[in-house]
Amino acid sequence: MSTIRHHLNDSLLMAYAAGSLPEAFNLVVATHLSMCDDCRARAGAFDAVGATVLDGCSASVSDSSLDDCLARIDSLPMTPRTAQRPAPRRSVLPTPLQDYIGGDLESVKWRPLGMGVRQAILPTSAGARARLLYIPGGQAVPDHGHRGTELTLVLQGAFRDATDRFGPGDVEIANEELEHTPTAEAGPPCICLAATDAPLRFNSMMPRLLQPLFRI
Amino acid sequence: MMIAHTTSIFPDAQLLRRPYAARQAGLRKGVESVTTTAEEDWTALLLAVRDRQDRTAFAALFRHYAPRVKGFLMKSGAAEALAEECMQDVMATLWQKAHLYDPERASVTTWVFTIARNRRIDALRRAARPEPEDLPWGPEAEPDQQAALELAQDTERLGAALSTLPETQRSLIEKAYFGDLTHTEIAAETGLPLGTIKSRLRLALDRLRAQMK
Numbered sequence: 308m309s310t311i312r313h314h315l316n317d318s319l320l321m322a323y324a325a326g327s328l329p330e331a332f333n334l335v336v337a338t339h340l341s342m343c344d345d346c347r348a349r350a351g352a353f354d355a356v357g358a359t360v361l362d363g364c365s366a367s368v369s370d371s372s373l374d375d376c377l378a379r380i381d382s383l384p385m386t387p388r389t390a391q392r393p394a395p396r397r398s399v400l401p402t403p404l405q406d407y408i409g410g411d412l413e414s415v416k417w418r419p420l421g422m423g424v425r426q427a428i429l430p431t432s433a434g435a436r437a438r439l440l441y442i443p444g445g446q447a448v449p450d451h452g453h454r455g456t457e458l459t460l461v462l463q464g465a466f467r468d469a470t471d472r473f474g475p476g477d478v479e480i481a482n483e484e485l486e487h488t489p490t491a492e493a494g495p496p497c498i499c500l501a502a503t504d505a506p507l508r509f510n511s512m513m514p515r516l517l518q519p520l521f522r523i
Numbered sequence: 524m525m526i527a528h529t530t531s532i533f534p535d536a537q538l539l540r541r542p543y544a545a546r547q548a549g550l551r552k553g554v555e556s557v558t559t560t561a562e563e564d565w566t567a568l569l570l571a572v573r574d575r576q577d578r579t580a581f582a583a584l585f586r587h588y589a590p591r592v593k594g595f596l597m598k599s600g601a602a603e604a605l606a607e608e609c610m611q612d613v614m615a616t617l618w619q620k621a622h623l624y625d626p627e628r629a630s631v632t633t634w635v636f637t638i639a640r641n642r643r644i645d646a647l648r649r650a651a652r653p654e655p656e657d658l659p660w661g662p663e664a665e666p667d668q669q670a671a672l673e674l675a676q677d678t679e680r681l682g683a684a685l686s687t688l689p690e691t692q693r694s695l696i697e698k699a700y701f702g703d704l705t706h707t708e709i710a711a712e713t714g715l716p717l718g719t720i721k722s723r724l725r726l727a728l729d730r731l732r733a734q735m736k
Binding site: 336365 | 578581582585586589590591592593594595597598603606607610611614615618619628629630632633635636637639640641643644648649650651652653654655656657677678681682685686696697699700701702703704705706707709710711712713715717720721722724725727728729732
């Protein structure tokens with residue numbers, strides 16, 4: 308855990324606490340927080356800011372409202388009132404991501420993108436898209452820029468681009484200014500969770516032609 | 524148990540203004556310090572709901588939080604009827620999930636905020652909100668009461684700090700939490716003192732990780 312060097316920024320953590328991120332970005336944030344207690348604590352501080360905002364709100368509530376609520380509570384099925392300790396995780400994938408895949412890495416339905424690179428688009432609501440990327444060791448992803456924001460979280464292996472090295476748990480936050488050619492480190496394949504809120508901007512013809520086909 | 528017979532002395536949330544609450548807290552058996560906070564009173568009430576399904580305690584929580592939650596939902600764009608409906612859900616969730624509340628990781632107000640926020644995302648955006656991997660706290664892991672109290676105090680101090688910010692800055696923070704700003708519009712520099720809360724939550728996570736081993 309202590310080896311994570313690239314963290315989420317405050318704007319993303321505050322937007323996550325405020326609940327205004329698109330679902331695909333929420334998924335990247337929730338997955339990173341599952342791997343990084345530093346960011347989880349920072350996110351908790353932004354939840355506390357939300358508490359102070361809530362505390363300043365008020366609306367009139369009718370006299371019967373409490374009785375309505377108690378009636379609702381009485382109609383709820385009894386649930387076990389004990390907190391359960393989770394079993395230790397054995398997978399590479401944190402549970403929020405497993406929920407979207409419907410299982411572990413072997414359940415991912417990969418589609419080839421060429422040059423051994425594979426992707427799997429995850430089902431999230433409109434506004435941004437989340438995908439898993441599988442990049443064989445030593446392989447590069449075609450160089451590209453960004454129209455919006457791209458978040459790339461490493462789950463396994465590592466990649467490098469002009470800015471730095473990104474290993475497990477690291478998240479790269481790319482915006483309009485960054486043009487890069489991420490390349491997986493030699494060795495085992497690099498598996499990432501990536502989310503974009505606008506289509507990528509590829510710099511060479513082939514990926515550009517294939518873009519609509521692959522929905523990237 | 525931290526408190527025994529205090530819930531019935533809260534017939535009206537109006538009485539729970541801090542001097543009153545602090546005075547009552549000072550009278551409690553087993554509480555040495557009189558420097559308790561209103562937040563700590565909410566913790567005691569929530570634990571009464573958790574441990575004894577105490578309806579009087581729930582009523583006190585409802586009178587305090589229901590208007591705030593409903594107001595928060597309306598400021599976030601929900602019409603009055605939807606806000607009332609969702610507020611009822613939020614308060615029922617508070618009853619039903621009281622056993623999952625960990626006072627070392629969130630003040631009661633923070634916890635209520637997260638439930639209200641998630642209900643809002645569900646109701647207004649009809650989107651799922653992935654949550655980080657669960658690190659549940661169970662009754663078998665005795666919470667560090669001092670740490671929980673300090674977190675409650677930190678949260679109150681944060682509220683005081685928010686109220687002293689310049690109007691423009693405060694309204695930007697509020698807009699962000701009512702869901703009116705995208706992440707690129709959010710200014711990361713809030714001007715709020717978050718360092719203490721961050722370090723305290725970090726320590727709480729370390730303790731939790733150690734217990735889970």
